[in-house]
Amino acid sequence: xxxGHTITIEQGTQRVRVVRGEQVLAETDRPLLLKETGCPVRYxxxxxxxxLDLLTPSDTHTYCPFKGTASYWSLPGAADLVWAYxxxxxxxxxxxxxxxxxxxxxx
Numbered sequence: 001x002x003x004g005h006t007i008t009i010e011q012g013t014q015r016v017r018v019v020r021g022e023q024v025l026a027e028t029d030r031p032l033l034l035k036e037t038g039c040p041v042r043y044x045x046x047x048x049x050x051x052l053d054l055l056t057p058s059d060t061h062t063y064c065p066f067k068g069t070a071s072y073w074s075l076p077g078a079a080d081l082v083w084a085y086x087x088x089x090x091x092x093x094x095x096x097x098x099x100x101x102x103x104x105x106x107x
Contacts, residue, residue: 007036007066009044009094016043017105018050018082020075025082025101026050032098036066043106044098047084055082067092073099 010033018026028049034042055073060080062070068089072080084099085092 005037005066007034007092009034009092012043015107016045017107018045018101018103019105020078020081023054024051025054025075026099026104032094034092034095034100042100043104044095044100047097047099050082050099067095 012031012033013029014031015029016027016031017024026045026049028045030046030049032044034044036042052073055075058072058074058080060072062072062083064070064085066089068085068087070083070085072083075081082099082101084097085095088095
């Protein structure tokens with residue numbers, strides 16, 4: 001990590017849901033909580049708890065020097081709604097096979 005930049009990952013136990021309109025896109029009680037300097041807490045949801053059948057792969061890819069290259073998925077009317085790091089950097093290897101949404105419900 002760069003000076004002063006940290007990323008920590010914790011196993012969460014809270015219920016996390018992602019709802020768009022009337023459709024539940026993801027629901028889990030085993031999210032990973034990723035805390036990164038200067039960013040809000042992000043909830044990474046195991047792929048098996050995400051309705052991948054409702055998402056369409058996007059052509060969008062972004063690069064993070066700390067996590068690696070992200071791939072994105074979309075819904076009609078909601079471009080790049082979710083992302084994942086298929087081959088994350090070693091320091092954040094735990095997030096492999098997990099997806100992250102911009103907006104989640106936490107209870």
